[in-house]
Amino acid sequence: MTILKRGLSRRRVLQTGLAGIIGTGISPMIFSRGAWAQEFCNNPTGDTVTFGLNLPLTGAYAEEGADEQKAYELAIKHLNGEGDGGLISVLTPTALKGNGVLGKKVTFVTSDSQTKSDVARAGATRMIERDGAIMITGGSSSGEAIAVQGLCQELGVIFMAGLTHSNDTTGKDKRRYGFRHFFNAYQSGVGLAPVLAEAYGADRRAYHLTADYTWGWTQEESIKNATEALGWQTVEAVRTPLGAADFSQYLTPILNSGADVLILNHYGTDMVNSLTQAVQFGMRDRQANGKDFQIVTPLISELMAKGAGENVKGVYGTSNWHWNLQDPGTIAFTKSFGAAYGSPPSQAAHTAYVQALLYADAVERAGTFYPPEVIKALEGFEFDGMGNGPTLYRAEDHQCIKNVLVVQGNESPTSEFDVLNIVQEIPREDVAYDPAMFGGELGPAEPVPMCA
């Protein structure tokens, strides 16, 4: 009654109500279709777009981190149309034009993750919330990768993982916003075990030293399963702290344990130290059970092989990629990286470079930075030309399925870079597996959470 007293008629009330309903309810559906472009975290509005590089520049995996940074900087140059273009010209199919991403120049910010999960997460948070990073990439440890991709899922920012090899990254801890190009521990085991059985026989007794975190656990499990399936026995599996440096107290019990193979589930500086110290303990000169004692490093890189020097000669392992492959993608990347930095790229550098390009390509194909559309563009994407043969970014778990390399320390290197030989290239069909095998849920792409 009061309203009517102020001169509002019944007709006026109905008109106002109708306008309110249209304004709050219907009009968004009519006018804002496609307006999601403005409704997500760090939507780039200027003429630049920022990538967040989360790199372990100190700690046990620092060398890999430094090489990743070089690769990202090179990839960003190529994306912006500078340099020789690198792999842009050999990626098939590609939507990249060498003029940035969707016409915006790519810039980057970095954070030192110190090879620590909590620091990696804090660094990623800072790059997203303070620096406006549209995408986070990098890392050389699965602990970091899992921590950061969980954060990225919460904030609605895509995470293109760097070097992470744990089954959990695209298994029980997989996330819709996380993508991995690198291979995993299961694939290492499946690829490596037959080569080991052929080289060392089916009657072997293995002793594992394992880095005590997610990657080490899954690698130990995968290698144990694969070797035991071929007839090997596992004598003992001992966990060692990440960054332990001196492994001597863990090595002495191996000497008379009855084992004739030592499997080092270590990476980075840890692997260099444990392998070097194992050789100092005379393990490669020993006989056990009437056989030559052997050392195996299931995951190995050129950087680690270089650090271990002579100790790595003849030691078997697996790699995601090697600069000595002879496909056009590998040749183009090695040439580009070598000319820029004076050394061939490591597998960490390769996966970092490829991830940066794949993200940019997905954005170009999607025609937007809106994460759910970019995720759709990456899921199930089949591509070639990046040095690993035909590769599928599997939609079910965001794991790249591609060939895996079995490598061996070079007995007679011709240069300081010629430290690993490719023994076998395992076809991707042989290392593919059921995406449900390691559990986990990707989670939703939408509704898109907001970062701030």
Next chain:
Amino acid sequence: MFDVIFLQFLNGLDKGAAYALIALGLTLVFGTLGVVNFAHGALFMLGAFCAVMFRQFLTMETITIDPEKLSPWGSPLEIREPLVQAWFGDFGAVLVNYSVPASIIITIPIMLIVGIALERGIIKHFYKRPHAEQILVTFGLAIVAQELIKAFFGPNPIPQPMPTDLRGAADIGAWLGMQAGVITYPIWRLVYFLFSAAIIGAVFAFLQFTTFGMVVRAGMADRETVGLLGINIDRRFTIMFGLAAVVAGMAGVMYTPLLPPNYHIGMDFLVLSFVVVVVGGMGSLPGAVAAGFLLGILQSFASMTQVKDLIPGIDQIIIYLVAVVILLVRPRGLFGRRGVMEA
């Protein structure tokens, strides 16, 4: 089982030797100057980098470009020739091979100068200040030293090869008349243990059998009375600080083939060594050595699978657990004296 226990014991001796050597230097400084020196780990690290610098000098190379050969990425190939070997021939090659032990020659004067400069320049101003302030200033010094090394040498460990003759393992079992190949141990680790034992013995002999050492011991017991006798005890204590720096530096040099040094190596050892000093008893030299070996051996045995199966994670906490137990039973540590740090 004897071989397993004997090997773990050897490993404990070798670990304990490193702890004892660093803890000895810490205790020398605390016993003479009364300073809790958190920069002592940094002195260990600086010693290790003396070995790195010496090797970098010995392995300097001339770089020539060979336009006819190409690198794997298509650039003209760089041909590197070692300079020192070109100058000195075979002697140069021997020098490069033995670069780690040879670097002790430059480490002793460098660390002596660093130690004395540190004491005269900064630490002497904190003698009469509370221990908390001493810890803060020396910890700050350690961080500065770390960051300087990181700026010059980068964050990554720099491997230092041991001499080729001392690589591989010694068959200790065969030496003791047992079956060959059962008890083997890395030669360099045995060298490190013997080196540490010699340094520890030399420090004790110096303090026990020389007039200088006698005065220092008297000063440690009663500084004021020694001063009243007309002896410049401050100067002797300064020299002792320099000596402690030399001991830490040499320990760092000889450790480099076992653990490639990086800027953080000193801090990693410092924490453990402080526990060693506290367990041994603040200011007690025999306590530092005994506790160093005790904790090294216990840490080694705690890493055995049989022990870890009984108490998971014991290898990570054993040192601190033992420290807690000893301090509960003997609050002054194993060899601690009444009145030290109790004011």
